[in-house]
Amino acid sequence: MTVLDETAAWELLRAVRSEADAEAAGLSRGPDGGRRWRREATPGAHTLVDRYLPLCLAxxxxxxxxxxxxxxxxxxxxxxxxxxxxxxxxxxxxxxxxxxxxxxxxxxxxxxxxxxxxxxxxxxxxxxxxxxxxxxxxxxxxxxxxxxxxxxxxxxxxxxxxxxxxxxxxxxxxxxxxxxxxxxxxxxxxxxxxxxxxxxxxxxxxxxxxxxxxxxxxxxxxxxxxxxxxxxxxxxxxxxxxxxxxxxxxxxxxxxxxxxxxxxxxxxxxxxxxxxxxxxxxxxxxxxxxxxxxxxxGDGQPLGRAQARGAEGPGGDALPGPPAADVQRQRHGEQRQHHQGQQLGRRSV
Known part of the structure; x- marks a missing residue:
């Protein structure tokens, strides 16, 4: 029997919309529950199944x-x-x-x-x-x-x-x-x-x-x-x-x-x-x-002036507000870490 290549495998795979279609296309369930070609197939044919079968079966x-x-x-x-x-x-x-x-x-x-x-x-x-x-x-x-x-x-x-x-x-x-x-x-x-x-x-x-x-x-x-x-x-x-x-x-x-x-x-x-x-x-x-x-x-600032690190935008300009890490520490009430974060924030400006 001819080895199933990538081109032939794709022709079979793109028509699959259900488990019944997969079975008819020559895809059987393996021990792990996944489907594989019943016939001998090239690595490319197997890759297509791994990558696109979940979408086909959607x-x-x-x-x-x-x-x-x-x-x-x-x-x-x-x-x-x-x-x-x-x-x-x-x-x-x-x-x-x-x-x-x-x-x-x-x-x-x-x-x-x-x-x-x-x-x-x-x-x-x-x-x-x-x-x-x-x-x-x-x-x-x-x-x-x-x-x-x-x-x-x-x-x-x-x-x-x-x-x-x-x-x-x-x-x-x-x-x-x-x-x-x-x-x-x-x-x-x-x-x-x-x-x-x-x-x-x-x-x-x-x-x-x-x-x-x-x-x-x-x-x-x-x-x-x-x-x-x-x-x-x-x-x-x-x-x-x-x-x-x-x-x-x-x-x-x-x-x-x-x-x-x-x-x-x-x-x-x-x-x-x-x-x-x-x-x-x-x-x-x-x-x-x-x-x-x-x-x-994120914080409602226009993109390009609100990077997650809270220090600089793409143009090198300082961003308003403390670094994001400081804001999160405030929300969690971690007073000691918050104090350290303030110090770090002052050094980052």
């Missing part, structure tokens, strides 16, 4: 997101240049995620800054429906998603703020939502599901992914970290976090190497300890032009 309704970023948490330079933060193996990974999705979602800022194609090109697969969230109708009609005709495209706009139908290609459908509240991640997911788009990939940018994460609209999150330091730039994940470390989100995570990059696969459906995120999302801000206000992080 069924017909799953929302997942992907970001590629630097070690210090930026998805692009200060000028918006993101070609490429991560390497070719991560690009192939992203295209496989697209192939496993019914729809791929981006915010208006990403559509304007990157002019992405959002199609499956680095692997076999069907192009997902491209969804552009654009409440003000500010994405130029000349963008590739509206002109190339390579995949169905859904232009989601708000009432009174969207474009007219004239001049758009036959592959573009304009969906007008009644108000800004209808753009909330959970409501968007339901709206897409009613259109038969149950498997949703949120691809960018950082503000859009952060909104979905903060409002608990994601089932799974993929973050690829490249061994590069940018110093400042367009941030990745940012949302109002907890002031207490023990209440931070610590979901189950798997790690894998993608060339020089490291992929973190985060399961957000598993119950987690600690205080839940707030019900309302704070106003997110400008990242690739996606928001209308400054991005806020």
């Amino acid at each position: 069924g017909t309704r799953v929302t997942f997101a992907q970001l590629g970023q630097s070690l210090d948490g930026f998805i692009a330079t200060r000028t918006g240049d993101a070609d490429y933060v991560t390497g070719e193996e991560d690009r192939a990974h992203l295209h496989r995620l697209r192939a496993l999705a019914d729809a791929v979602v981006v915010g208006a800022g990403t559509a304007v800054a990157d002019d992405p194609q959002l199609t499956v090109r680095a692997c076999a697969g069907t192009n997902p429906v491209r969804v552009v969230l654009d409440p003000h109708g500010r994405v130029p009609p000349r963008c590739r998603v509206f002109t190339d005709g390579s995949a169905p495209t859904l232009w989601v706009v708000a009432a009174g703020g969207g474009p007219g139908q004239g001049g758009l290609g036959g592959h573009v459908d304009v969906l007008t939502l009644p108000d800004r509240a209808a753009f909330g991640p959970r409501r968007l997911v339901e709206t897409l599901a009613r259109r038969g788009l149950g498997r949703v990939l949120v691809e960018g940018g950082g503000v859009t992914v952060s909104r979905f994460l903060h409002e608990r609209a994601l089932d799974r999150l993929y973050v690829t970290v490249a061994p590069v330091l940018l110093g400042d730039g367009v941030p990745g994940l940012r949302f109002t976090g907890t002031p207490v470390m023990r209440e931070a989100l610590r979901p189950p995570t798997r790690r894998a190497h993608l060339g020089e990059d490291t992929l973190f696969e985060i399961d957000l459906r598993t119950p987690r300890t600690g205080a839940p995120l707030g019900q309302e999302h704070a106003e997110t801000g400008q990242a690739r032009g996606e928001g209308e206000h400054p991005v806020h992080h």
